Amino acid sequence: MDKRFLNILVIIVLSLATLLWSFSIFHADFSFVVVVWVVLSRIFASFLIFQDYSLSWSKATQKTYLIKVSVNFVAFLIYMPYFYGDISLAFFLSELFLYIFAINSLMYGYYYYINRTQVTKTKSIIIYGAGQAGTKLQQEYQNSQYKIKYFIDDDTNLQKRSIDGIKIISLDRFQKNSITEKYDLLVIAMPSVDRKIVNSIFDKLQEYFVDIKILPTLSDILQDKNFSKQLKKISVLDLLARHPQDLDQKTIAKFIREKIVLITGAGGSIGSELCRLSVLYNVKQLIMLDNSEYNLYQINEELKSKKTIPVMQSVANFADLEVTFIKYKPDIIIHAAAYKHVPMVEANMSEALFNNIIGTKNCIDLAIKYNSQKFILISTDKAVRPTNVMGASKRICEIYAQNVSSHDTEIIAVRFGNVLGSSGSVIPKFQQQIKNGLNLTVTHKDITRYFMLIKEACELVLQSASIGRGGEIFILDMGQPIKIADLAAKMINLSKRDDIKIKYTGLRAGEKLHEELLLDKNDIKTKYSSITVAKSTKYNINKLNQQIRYLMQTEEKLKQIKNIVPEFHHLPNN
Incomplete structure (x- = not known):
C-alpha cells in the first residue's frame, strides 16, 4: 500500500477516535466541523511541511518520535485559533496529547512487532543506486545480518533525501565519510548501467569493501524473485560488458520467427548462444549442426525443445551436408563453425584451411542450390589485414560470400572481435591461472583487443541479418579496444590475490598488437549505430574457385594465401 494513502488513513482513524473520546470526557456535543478542521490541519502539516509519511515505522527512533510531536503541534497551531473562545483550550490540549500518545504507541508497537525476530546486524552494506532496484534490495535486507549504512546515488535530486531513514549521499x-572505514559489502x-x-x-x-556484488542486467533479472538472491560477485565480464542501445528485438523476432534455421558450430560459444536466441x-525448427559430440550433447540437453534437431556432422563433408539440406530445407543458415584459435590453426594449417574455407564454401553452395532465403557468415576482426592463417582463411570466406553467384x-557476413568468456579466449585462461595460483601470462604489454558479450554479439548478428540484402559485410561496433595487461590487472584485483603478477611472454605466431575491424574507413552507416557496412x-x-582448389593442394600455402589476399602479412613467432 502507498505510504501517503496509509498516512492519511491513520490520521483520519486516530483523529476520529481521540476526538470522540475527548467529546465524551468533556461532555461536549459532537462537532463535524471540528473533526474536519483537525484532520485537514494534521494532513497539511504532515504532507506539506514535514513530509513525515516517508518515515519508516519499522526503523523508528527518538528522532521519529520528535518529528511526530512537531507535526501535531504545528497542526494544533493551525486549527486552534479557529475555535478559540467557542471550545475550551483544555479540550484541544487533552485531545492533542492523547493523539500524540496514540500515534507513537501505534508506531512503536509496529516497530517491535516487525523487529521481534530480527537477525542481529553483524555486517555493513552500502547500496549504490537508490532507484527501484535499490529500494527493493533495502526491503529484502531488513531482516538479515546486513545493516544498510547508506545509499549512494549520482542523481543530485535524490541526494540529501532518505529511504526508510537511510541517507542517500553522493560518491564524493x-x-x-569513509577515509578509515571498511565495509563488508x-x-x-x-x-541497466553502462560498463x-x-x-x-x-x-x-x-578499497572500501571486502566484497562487491552486482545485479544482473534488466534482460536477465527475474522480477518475481528476490533481487538479493540474484546478486552475483562482480566479475571482469561486468566491467567489460557493452550493452548496445539500439538493439531492435522486434525486428529480430520478425526476421527469425517461424523459420527453419540451420546453425553450424552449434555447440560452440557463438553457435550455442545463437541456438538459445533462436528458440x-x-x-x-532449429537444426543444430556440430562435429563435436560433447558440444552438441551439451546444447541439446540445455534446450530440450521439440523444435531442436541435433545433427553430428562436419561442414567439410559436402555429401553428408547435402543430405541435411535436402532433409530439412533450411530457410536461414548461420555459419558459426570454424577453427578459430590462432596458434592451433598455425600449427595445423592444412586441416584448418580445409575446414574453414571448404566448410564455408560447402554451406554457401548448398544454401544457393536449395534456395535458402539467407546465409550469414560469422567472421572476425582478424580478417582485416590478416597476419595469421586463421584471419586469412576468414577473409577468403568473406570474399567468396560477396562474389559468388x-x-x-x-548472403552476408558479420564481422566482430572477441566475445567475452568464449572457449579458448583470454578470460577463461586468466581465470584458470588465478585458480592455480600462477602468474597471468600476457604476450605484450601494449597488446589490445576488442571485446563484446556473447549474447549482445549474437543479437547484433541476427539484427544485421534482418537488414541485410546480400553481399554486405556488416561490422559490429565493439567500442574502444582494451589493453590485455589492464584486463589482467583488473582480474588480479577482483581475485584479491596480491601474490599473482603479470608475466610478459612475447607475441605468438600470427598475433597482432592491435586488431582492426575495417579495411576501408569509408564504411557505410546503417539505421543502427551499432552496425556499419564495410566496402565491398x-x-x-x-x-577464386581455382585459387581455392590450388590452395588445398599446394605445399606453399602461405604464398597462395598471399595471392588471394594481397594484404596478408604473415607474422612468424616473435
Missing part, C-alpha cells in the same frame, strides 16, 4: 561524500543496484560507470565505481570504491525468438539467396570487394569468382 561517501569517500570523505557494496551492492551495485543499477541493472564505464561500473568500471568507475569499482576503481573508486574497491527464444520462436523458430519453427547467389541467385535468390541473400569485387573478385572474379571463377578465378
